[in-house]
Amino acid sequence: MTDPSTRSSSRSTRSRRPGIRLAIGATAGSLAFAALSGVTTTSATAAPSAPAERTSGPSAAATTQVGTSLQLRRAVRKANARAGQDRIVLRRDIDLGPGQGQGNGPMRGDLDITDDLVIVGNGNTLNVRGVDRAFDVRPDTRLVLQRLNISNAAAASGESGGAIRSQGQLVVRGSTISRSVVRGEGSSGGAIFNDGGTAQIINSRLVDNRAARAGGAVEALGGTTVIRGTTMRGNATGFAPGNGGAVHLTGEGEVRVLGSTVTGNGAGAEGGGLWNSAEGTFLVDRTTVTGNTAQGAAADQGGGGIFNDGGSLTVTRSTVEGNEATGAAGSGGGILNDGGELDLRTTTVAGNSAPRAGGGVEADGGTTALRSVTLEGNATGDAPGNGGGLHLTGAGTVLVLGSTVVANEAGSEGGGLWNSADGEFLVSNTEVRGNFARGAAADNGGGGIFNDGGDLTVQGSQVVNNAASGAAGSGGGLFNNLGNAEVTDTAFRGNVATRAGGAVEANVGSTTIRDSVLDQNATGPNPGNGGGVHLTGAGEVTVAGTQVTGNTASAEGGGLWNSATGTFTVTDSTITGNTAEGAAADQGGGGLYNDGGTLTVTGSTVDGNRATGAAGSGGGLLNNLGTLVVTDTVVSGNDAPRAGGGIETNVGTVTLTGVDLTDNTTGANPGNGGGFHTTGAGVVLYTGGSVTGNDAAAQGGGLWNSSTGSMTVTGVTIEDNTAPIGADLYHQPPANGLFLVDGQPVPPTTP
Template sequence: MSSPRNRKVPSLAASAVGALALAGLTVLPGTASAAPATGATATTATAAAAAAAPQAGGTTVVRNERQLRRAVLKANRVEGTATIRLASSIGFGPDRPTRGGALRGDLDLTDDLVVRGRGNAIDANQVDRIFDVRDGVTLRLRGVVLRNGQAPETESGGAIRSTGGDVTVRGSQVLDSTASGEGASGGAIVNDQGLLTVARSRLLRNTATRAGGAVEANLGTTVVLGTRMNFNNTGATPGNGGALHLTGAGEVTVTGSWVKNNTASAEGGGLWNSATGDFTVTGTELGGNTAAGAEATNGGGAVYNDGGTLTVSDSRMMNNEATGAAGSGGALLAVGAGDVRVENSELVGNTAPRAGGAIEVADGVVEVWRSELVGNSTGSAPGNGGALHATAATSEVRVLRSRVSGNTASSEGGGLWNSAGATMEVRGSVFTENVAEGDEADNGGGALFNNGGTLQVTRSDIDRNVANGTNGSGGGILTDGGTLEVTQTDITDNTAVRAGGGIEADIGDTTVSQSLLDGNSTGSTPGNGGGLHLTGAGTVAVENSSVTGNTASNEGGGLWNSATGTLSVTATEIVGNTASGAEANAGGGGLYNDGGQLTVDGSTIDDNTADGAAGSGGGVLNVNGTLTMSGTTLDGNSAVRAGGGIETNVGQVTLTNVDTTNNDTGANPGNGGGLHVTAGATVLWTGGTVTGNDAAAQGGGLWNSDTGSITATGLTVEGNTAPEGPEFYNVGGPFVLNGTPVPPS
C-alpha cells in the first residue's frame, strides 16, 4: 500500500552496518562507510559530513522477503542510486497491511533503485502490488520476474505503479498481475505522468478492469522495445486497450515488439491511443488480438485511435478481430478527427462483423502507404469494406502505392468502401481478387465501393475482382452517387453477376480518363455493361481510354447507358467487346444506349460483336435514346440479326463524319450491314463513308424501316454487299441520300 514519501534520516555508518547485520543481509564492499580512523588522517569535520549524508553504493544481495524490504527501506534513506540483487526468488507473505512503506504491503520507492534479478522472481501472491514509485524517483529492473501483483481495489498498476517516476523494465517479465475495481487500469504497470521504458521483456496474462490490460499510460512518455505483450486483457468498464492504453496527451512508442492474443472488452484489443495522444508503432507484430465492443464505434482488434496521432510502420497486423455485434475495424479503428498513417506494413486475415475487415475510418485522416491489405473480411451487419471502410462524411482516406488483395465483404466494397461526403484517394495501388457478396442490385463493388463521396483512382490496377451476389454489380468499382474519377488505371478481368463487370455507376458523376477497361464481364441477371454500366440519371465520361475485350451476357459488351443517363465517349478505342443477348433489342457489342443521351466523338469502334440469337448492333445499339456521333470509325463489327455497325431501335441518331466499314450481319434476318433503322427512328448523317459492309439479306450498307427516317448528306456509300439492295434498302420510310429520295425497295 502506498505511504507518504519517507523522510531521509541521517545515520552513522556504523549504525547502518549494525542494522544490516541484524537484518541478516550480506554486506558487500562499499555498502556502508567504515568507522573513522584514529589520528590526523580523518578530521572531525569529515566524519561529521559522512554521518550527516551517508551514500548508497555497491550491491545488496537479498534472499527473502524480509531482506528485500529492509534493503528497499535502506535505499529510500540514503542518497544516490542503490542496487539490490536477488539471490533467489522471493514471495510476499499473506497479509495486506493498510500502511507500512517498504516494510508492509507494496514496496514504496522514494529514492532511486536498481534491482537485478538474474531470472529470479518477486511473487506478490496477490497480496499487493510490488513497486510503488514516487514522483522523481528512478527504478531500474534488470532480469527480474514480477508475478501475481494485485493492486489495492480500485487502484491502478497491478505490479508497478509509477506516479511521475522514471521506470525501466529491461530483460524482465511481469506476469499474471491485476488491477481490479472501478477505474483500475494497468494490470501490470501504470505510468502516471512519468517515463516508462520496457525493453526486451515479457508482459503476459495481466488484467485490468478499466483499461490497459498490461500497461496504462496516463500522460507522460512510454517506450516499449523488443517486448512481448501477450494474453493480457481488460474488463468491461469500459474495457479498452487489451495490452496498452494511453490516456491524455502522452507519447507512446512500441518498437520491434510482439502484441499478440490480447483482449479488450470494448476497444483496442492490442493498443489504444487517446484523442490527444501521440502513438508510434514500428517493426511490431500485432496478431490474434480481439476487441469485443458491440457498438459501431467499438472494435479495433489490434489498434484503436480515439482521435490522436497514430503511426504504424514496418509492422504486421494479422488475424485480429472485432467481434462485437456491430464491431468495426478488425485490425484498426480510427475514431475522431485524428491522423493515422500506416506505412510499409501488412494487414492480413483480420475480421469485423460490421465493416472494415482490416481498417475502419469513423473520422479523421487515414493514409495507407506502401502496405498490403490481404485476406481481410467482414461479417453481415451490414458487411462493407472487406479491407477498409470509411464511415463519416468528414473522413479523408488515402491509399498510396499499396496492394489490396483477396479481401471479402459480405455486402459492398470487397476492398475499400467510401461514405457519402467523404474523400478517398487511391494512387499507384493494386486491387486483385477482392469479393463483394451483396445480393441487391446496388450491392457489389468487388474492389471499390463509393457511396456518394468523392473517389479518385489514379495509376492503379484493378484486376480479377468479383461482385458475386445474386444481383451484384460493379465487379471492379461500384459508385452510387457522388463523384468517381478514374485516371491512368487498368480495370481488367473483373466480374459482376448483374451489371458493370468493370464499373457500375448509379447516378452521380463518373469520369474514366486515360484508362483501360479490358476483359471484364457480367453474368445473366440481366447481364449488361461488360466494361461499364450506368444505372439512373448519372453522368459518365470516358476519355482517351481503351474499352477492349469485355463481355456482357445481354447488352452493352463495352459500355451501357441508362434511360435517364448521359454517357460521353471521347478519343477512345472500343474494340473486341461482345454482347450476347438473344432478343432483337439486345446486343450492342461495343455500346448500348437504353434511352438516354449517348455522345461519341473522335473514337474507334472496331471488331465488336452482338452474337445472341437475334442480337443487334454489333458496334452500337441505340434503343429509344439520342445518339450523337462524330469523327468516329466503326470497322469490322458484327451482329447476328441487324445493324452490323449501328442499330437504332426508335430514337434519334445524328452522325457527323462517321465511317462505317467492313461491318456485317448474320442471317436472322441479316439486314443493314452498316446501319439498320428499326421502327420510327430518325437518322441524320452528314459526311463520312459507308463502305465494305455486308448484310446476309438486305441493305449491305444502309437499311430503313417502313416508319424510320434517314437523311444523309455528303455521305459516300459504295462497295457494300447484300443479296438485296447491296448499298441500301428502304422498306418504305422517308430516305434521302445526298439529296436524292430513295424509294421503297
C-alpha cells in the same frame, strides 16, 4: 456511427484518469473478470511514513544480495535511506510476504521506492502472492529492474498498476511480469501503471495480466512510455469501459511500441491490443499485432488490433494480422481510427475481421493515410458488411497511396475499399486485386471499390480480378453510388459483376474515366449489361482517351451501357473486341448500348465488337429508343446475327457526322443492314463520312431503312458493300418513311 454531439459521456469513460475503489472479479483467461480471485490485500498507497534518516551528502552505490522476503524489504528500506543509486541482487526466487509493522514504506505491502535503485533478478521470480503490487515508484525516483520475473501481484481494489505503479522513472529490462491484476472501478494497468512519469520496457514479457478499466498490461496516464523488443501476450481488460487489452494511453502522453509483439490480448470494448487517447501520440514500429480481440458492440467500437480515439497514431514497418472486432456492430478488425490522424506506412494489415465494417481498417471521420501498405485477406460480416479492406464513415479523408489491396471480402459493399457519402477518398498508384463484395441487391457490390455518394479519385492504379458476386451485385471493379468518381490512368482488368458493370457501375452521380484501360471485364446473367461500364438512372458518365477492349456482357453493351435517363459521353477512345450475348432483337450492342438516354461518341474507334445472341443486333452500337450522336468516328469490323453489323437503332434519333462505317457484317437472322440498320420509326441524319465494304446476309449491305424510318444521308461515300438484295442501300417496302441520299429519294427495294 454515434453522432458526435452525443459522444461526450461515452468518450469520458474512454480516457478519464484511472479511478479507485470498488472491486470486480475475473478468471485468469476471461475478459469478463467473472471469477477473479478474491484475495484481500493491504496496499502501501497512503501517505508514506517518513523514511529512515539519510546520511548527509551522497554516498557510494551499495550492492546487496537477498534471498528472502524480509531481506529484500530491509534492503529496499536501506536503499531509500541512502543517497545515490543502490543495487539489490536476488540470489533465488522470493515469495513477497505481507511484511510487518505499522504504516507504509517497504516493510509492509508493496515496496515503496523513494530513491534510485537497480534490482537485478538474475532470472529469479518475485512471487507477490496477491499481497499487493510489487513496487510503487515515487516522483523524481528511478527504478531499474533487470532479469526479474514478477508474478501474481494484485493492487488494492480500485487502484492501478497491478505489479508496478510509477510516478518517476521506470526501466524494466529483460524481465517478465505475469498474472498480475487490478480490480475495482477505474483500475487500470494490470502489470504497469505509468502515472505521468517515464517508463521503458525493454526486451521483456508482459503475460496474462488483467485490468478492470483499461490497459490489461500497461496503462499510461500522460507521460512517456517506450516498449521495445517486448512480448505482450494474453492480457485483458473488463468492460468498464474495457479499452486497450495490452496497452492504453490516457490523456496527453506519448507511447512508442518498437520491435515488439502484441498477441492474443483482449479488450471488453476497444483496442484489443493497443489504444491511443484523443490527445495522445502513439507510434507502433516494427511490431507484430496479431490475434487480439475487441468486444465492443457499437458501430464506433472495435479495433481488434489497435484503436485510435482521436489522437495521432503512426504504424510503420509492422504487421497487423488476425485480429477481430467481435461485437454486434464492431468495426475495424485490424485498426479503428475514430476521428484522429492515422498514418500507416510499409505495413501489412492481413486476415482481420469485423461484423459491421472495415475488416482491415475502419476510419470514423478524421484523416487516414496508407502508404506502401498491404491490405490482404480482411473480411466483414453482413451487418451491413462494408469495406472488407478499409471503410470510411462520415466526413473523413482517406489516402491509399502506393499500396496493395488484395483478396479482401465484404458481406455487402466494397470488397476492398468503401467511401462514405461525406468522404474524400484518394486511391493512387495502388493495386486493388481479387477482392469480393457479396451484397445481393442491385445497389450493392463494388468488388474492388465502393463510393457511397462521396468524392472518389482513382489514379495510376490497377483494379484487377475483383467481383461483385451477390445475386444482383454490380460494379465488379468499382461502384459509384450517387457520388463523384474520377478515374485517371487506371486499368480495370478481369473484374466481374453478376448484374451489371463488370468493371464500373455508376448509379446516378457523376463518373469520369480518363486515359484508362477497361479490359476483359464481364457481367453475369442478371440481367447482364455493361461488360465494361454500366450507368443506372439519371447520371453522367464520361469516358475519354480510354481503351475499352475484350469486355463481355451476357445481354447488352459488351463495352459500355447507358441508361434511359443517363448522359454518356465517349471521346478519343477505342472500343474494340467487346461482346454482348443477348438473344433478343433489342439486345446486343457489342461495343456500346444506349437504352433510351443520350449517348455521344466523338473522335473514337468502334472496332471488332460482336453481338452474338440468336437475334442480337448492333455489333458496334445499339441505340434503343434514345438519342445517339456519333462524330468523327470509325465503326469497323463489327458483327451482329440479326441486323446492324455496325450500328442498330430501334426507333430513337441518330446523328452521324464524319462517320466511317467499314467492313461490318450481319449474320442470317435475318441478316439486314451490314453497316447500319433502322428498326421502326427511327430518325437518322448522316452527314459526311463513308459506308464501304460492309456485308449483309440478306438485305442492305450498306444502309437499311425501315418502312417507317426516316433516314437522310448527305455527302457520304457509299460503295463496295455487298448483300443479295440492295448491296449499298435498302428501303423496306411499303416505303411510308423517308430515305434521302444527297437529296434524292431511295425508292422501296424490290426483290
